[in-house]
Amino acid sequence: MTNASPTSRETIVNALLALLLLGLPLLAFAMGEPFYITLATRIAVLALAAVGLNIALGLGGLVSFGHAAFFGLGGYAAGILATHAFDGVPLFAGIPGTVSMPVIWLVTMVACGLVALPIGAISLRTAGVYFIMITLAFAQMIYYFAISWPAYGGEDGLSIYVRNEFPGVNTTQPLPFFLICYAVLMAALGLFWLLRGSRFGAALQAARQNATRLSAVGIAPFNIRLVAFIISAMVTGVAGALFADLNKFVSPSMMSWHMSGELIVLIILGGKGRLFGPVAGAMLYVLFEFALGGITERWQFFLGLILLGVVLFARGGLLGLLAGKARHG
Amino acid sequence: MAEPVLEILELRKTFGALKATDGVSLDLRPGEIHALIGPNGAGKSTLIHQISGSIRPDSGSVRFLGQDMAGLDMAARARLGLGRSFQISSLAQEFSALRNVMLAVQARQGSSFRFFRPVMDDPTLTEPAMAMLERVGLAGRAQMPAAELSHGERRQLEIAIALALGSKAFLFDEPMAGMGPEGSKSLTKFLDGLRLEAPILLVEHDMDAVFALADRISVLVYGRVIATGTVDEIRNDPEVRRAYLGEAA
Numbered sequence: 001m002t003n004a005s006p007t008s009r010e011t012i013v014n015a016l017l018a019l020l021l022l023g024l025p026l027l028a029f030a031m032g033e034p035f036y037i038t039l040a041t042r043i044a045v046l047a048l049a050a051v052g053l054n055i056a057l058g059l060g061g062l063v064s065f066g067h068a069a070f071f072g073l074g075g076y077a078a079g080i081l082a083t084h085a086f087d088g089v090p091l092f093a094g095i096p097g098t099v100s101m102p103v104i105w106l107v108t109m110v111a112c113g114l115v116a117l118p119i120g121a122i123s124l125r126t127a128g129v130y131f132i133m134i135t136l137a138f139a140q141m142i143y144y145f146a147i148s149w150p151a152y153g154g155e156d157g158l159s160i161y162v163r164n165e166f167p168g169v170n171t172t173q174p175l176p177f178f179l180i181c182y183a184v185l186m187a188a189l190g191l192f193w194l195l196r197g198s199r200f201g202a203a204l205q206a207a208r209q210n211a212t213r214l215s216a217v218g219i220a221p222f223n224i225r226l227v228a229f230i231i232s233a234m235v236t237g238v239a240g241a242l243f244a245d246l247n248k249f250v251s252p253s254m255m256s257w258h259m260s261g262e263l264i265v266l267i268i269l270g271g272k273g274r275l276f277g278p279v280a281g282a283m284l285y286v287l288f289e290f291a292l293g294g295i296t297e298r299w300q301f302f303l304g305l306i307l308l309g310v311v312l313f314a315r316g317g318l319l320g321l322l323a324g325k326a327r328h329g
Numbered sequence: 330m331a332e333p334v335l336e337i338l339e340l341r342k343t344f345g346a347l348k349a350t351d352g353v354s355l356d357l358r359p360g361e362i363h364a365l366i367g368p369n370g371a372g373k374s375t376l377i378h379q380i381s382g383s384i385r386p387d388s389g390s391v392r393f394l395g396q397d398m399a400g401l402d403m404a405a406r407a408r409l410g411l412g413r414s415f416q417i418s419s420l421a422q423e424f425s426a427l428r429n430v431m432l433a434v435q436a437r438q439g440s441s442f443r444f445f446r447p448v449m450d451d452p453t454l455t456e457p458a459m460a461m462l463e464r465v466g467l468a469g470r471a472q473m474p475a476a477e478l479s480h481g482e483r484r485q486l487e488i489a490i491a492l493a494l495g496s497k498a499f500l501f502d503e504p505m506a507g508m509g510p511e512g513s514k515s516l517t518k519f520l521d522g523l524r525l526e527a528p529i530l531l532v533e534h535d536m537d538a539v540f541a542l543a544d545r546i547s548v549l550v551y552g553r554v555i556a557t558g559t560v561d562e563i564r565n566d567p568e569v570r571r572a573y574l575g576e577a578a
Contacts, residue, residue, distance in 0.1 A: 197447035199435050199454075202424075206432055209421040212383070213429075216419065217436040217494060218407035224441060326423075 010323035014276040018186070021047075021279065025178045037174040038246070043279075043286045044181040045242045050266040050278030051188045052235030057264065058273030059196060060228045061208030065132045065260050066119070066139030070112045070233040072146065072255030074240025077108040079158040079250035086161060101166045101180070101245070105238050112237035113230050115142075120229035124222055136257055146252040157251025164245050171245070181242050185279070188235050193275055195231070204228050236263070265303075269310055271319030274326060280318040331359045332395070334498045334528050335411075340379060340389035342372075342552075349375040350386065351552035357498060362520065362529045364539045367549035368572075373532045374416050376549070377502050380530070381413045382406040394497060408436070412496025414487035416503050416532075420475040426486050427471040430458035433493035461489040465519065480507040485516070497527050505535040517541055540564075548572070 021040060028036035049071050056062040081104050084090065084097025091097055098104060123134045147155045162172065169176045195201045206214045207221040214221050244250040253259070262285075270281025285303070292299035314321050333356035342350040349372045357363050365373050378384035380391050382403040391398040393411055401409075420429050431454045435441060438453070448454050462468045465485040470478060478486060484504050491499055504520070505513045517538045520529060524544075533539050539546065540560050547557040548569050556566045563569055 194445050194447075197449065198445055199441050199443040199448055201444075202428065202432055202435065202448050203441040206421040206424065209423050210419055212403075212415075213419045213421055214432070215383075215403040216381070216407055216413055216415075217433040217490060218404050219432075219436050219441050220402070220404040227442065 010274070010276075010319070010326075013319065013323045017276050017279050017283070021283065022182060025175060029175045034174045037178050039286060039290060041174070041178040041181050041246055043282045044178065044185045045239050045246055046262075046266060046286065047279045047282035048181070048185045048188055048242065049236045049239035050263050050270070050282060051185070051192055052232050052237075052239060053263045054232075054267055054272065054278050055192060055195065055235065056229050056232035057267055058277065059201060059208065060204045060225055060232075062124075062225060062229060062232075063132050063264070064123075064135045064229070064232070065257065065264070066123075066135035066137075067233070067236050067263050068255045068257065068259035069119075069139035069142045070116065070236040071240035071243065071259055071263070072142065072250070072252065073112050073115060074108040074237035074242075075244035075250035075254045076146065076152065076158070076240075077111055077237070078104050078164060078241040078244040079160055080152055081107065082160045082164055083152070083158060099162070099164045101164045101171070101241070104164060104241050105184075108237040108241045109234040112233040116230045116233035117226075120226045120233075124225050124229065136260065139255060139260055140257060143252055143255040143257075146255055153251070155252060157249055157253075160244060160248045160250070163248055177245070181246070184238060184242065188238075189275060189279075191235070196275070200224065200227070265307060267317075268307065269317055271317030271326075274317070274319040274323075277317055277319050280322075284318060333358050334394060335380070335530065336392040337376075337380065338390045338392070340376070340391065341387045342375060342379060342384065343387060348552045350379065350389075352389070353549070353552070353554055355547050355554060355557060357528045357530050359528055360524055361544040362524045362531055362542045364531045364533060364543035364546045365549060366533065366536075366539060366546060371549040372552040373549055374502055375552075377413065377416075377500050377530075377532060381411060381500055407494065410495065410497030410527075411500065412491035412494045412498070412527075413500040414484065414491055414502055414504055416506070418480070418483035418487060420483060420486060422476040423474055425472050425474055426462060426467055426478060426482075426489075427455065427458055429475055429486060430461050430489050430493050431455065433490045434458050434461075437493065437495050458493060461493045462486075464492060465489045466515070481509065481512045484508060488516075488519075492523075499523070499527055499529040501529060502532045503534060504531070505533055505538055513538060 021043060025037040025040040053067045056064050081097045082099050085099045119138045123131055126134055152158050165171055166180055169180060171177045203214060203219050203224045207224050211221040240254060266278055266281035266285055269284050270277035288303055289299060292302055310317055316325060335357035337353060337355050340350050340353045353376060367373055379386045382401060393409060398406055431448060434454050434457045459471060462471050465488050467482060467485050467489060470482060488504060505516060513535055520542055543560055545557060545559060546563040547554050550572045555572060556563060556569050
């Protein structure tokens with residue numbers, strides 16, 4: 001054990017994780033192995049989705065079991081806008097589709113915010129298991145809506161024929177697309193870091209630790225949680241748009257409860273509430289999926305064992321093991 | 330006589346067959362410490378909860394600074410200046426003592442919807458918070474997580490938080506509970522000076538402290554106020570002696 005304080009050790013671990021995630025695809029590119037670039041992109045996108053959830057779950061203690069809805073909404077925003085642009089058919093009222101990623105992300109954030117507002121406003125009237133169940137119920141409603149809407153593929157999903165565009169970047173190549181995803185992930189981590197240290201973050205974390213205390217100083221926990229839920233949904237939504245671009249395909253399965261569960265698992269594996277917890281969790285998850293998935297179809301059984309180990313013996317997740325217990329200034 | 334800061338009128342609350350609050354009326358005047366005493370289960374904490382807004386009364390009214398508190402939740406009442414401490418310490422356990430107080434300073438300053446500036450680099454938060462910790466004698470423990478503070482220190486921290494809110498009236502629910510004799514003595518001295526800042530409704534079992542501090546005492550038994558008066562009046566009230574203080578008092 002070193003004598004370094006946990007905070008500075010965490011900074012070093014974070015920097016190493018960021019470099020590792022950047023270094024892997026660069027190495028793969030140099031060696032002409034595009035598959036590994038795609039693998040790293042998958043890590044970055046799933047980590048981004050989990051960073052979004054980590055705002056609600058990690059900082060606010062809001063165990064949303066419905067974030068796949070926002071992930072899927074982002075995916076469908078990308079798919080639907082691209083399809084209309086590709087076919088040259090206006091969306092509605094003469095508004096054209098688009099293949100521009102920044103525009104898609106903006107539409108995604110607005111859409112996710114508008115959907116998260118009523119879902120949050122209703123769900124946050126409950127707590128604990130009820131909150132988990134009601135967020136799940138909303139997500140499943142949206143999931144079945146997507147399945148039963150034939151205009152955009154229904155159960156079969158929707159293909160994106162050519163990956164959407166980003167100004168000045170050739171997104172059809174794996175490495176530039178990875179770099180876009182990586183940059184968005186870093187921006188989201190920056191946002192998470194700022195939020196956590198801000199007045200809003202202080203109130204949000206206090207709401208998790210002791211909502212009565214927050215009320216007693218005159219801050220209504222509900223409003224704080226609702227805004228956190230909305231920001232959280234927006235970030236996860238952008239990850240969904242990138243996920244659709246990564247696979248050039250979007251389907252209702254992005255919205256299913258499996259996906260919601262996967263996002264929670266990523267956070268628990270990595271360390272909830274920790275800045276780089278979702279990154280560590282996504283790395284572990286995707287590498288497991290890749291390494292064990294090649295050996296057995298039942299790799300999730302082994303993932304389950306690991307999850308059990310983490311919950312029983314390493315509550316702080318991978319970040320807790322590497323960087324020690326989280327401290328608040 | 331000065332207008333009361335806090336006025337409770339005919340408050341009633343029942344839980345099933347239990348009349349926890351049975352027509353309680355009392356007031357809190359500027360500059361005074363009004364002690365609320367009574368045996369366990371008399372309904373003291375339930376009354377505090379109704380005043381602070383965490384329990385809704387069945388009937389009756391709570392007026393604070395001339396305003397009816399009906400329909401206002403705990404957060405709204407706190408913003409108006411009703412500061413409370415809890416019978417069982419209620420703190421953000423993972424936050425340091427300093428951050429717990431900073432939260433109150435932040436609430437007093439207004440909006441918590443500020444998303445970017447780091448609170449730890451904001452002297453408008455850290456300095457007033459530190460000053461409050463110094464006032465209650467906790468400055469040396471500022472960086473300690475609330476969970477790691479001693480029982481007595483947590484009570485002090487709760488008071489520092491109430492101070493930081495700039496409260497116009499204090500509701501303290503057994504602030505001496507679990508403190509050693511030294512701690513009780515210094516807290517008694519502290520509360521004695523605090524009444525000049527804002528009046529205090531004090532629920533307390535420590536009779537030495539109550540008799541030393543209180544300008545008036547109300548005695549609550551089975552949800553009813555059986556007597557209100559000065560320390561001497563209460564000491565000599567036969568009904569109080571029978572119901573609560575015991576013949577030895």
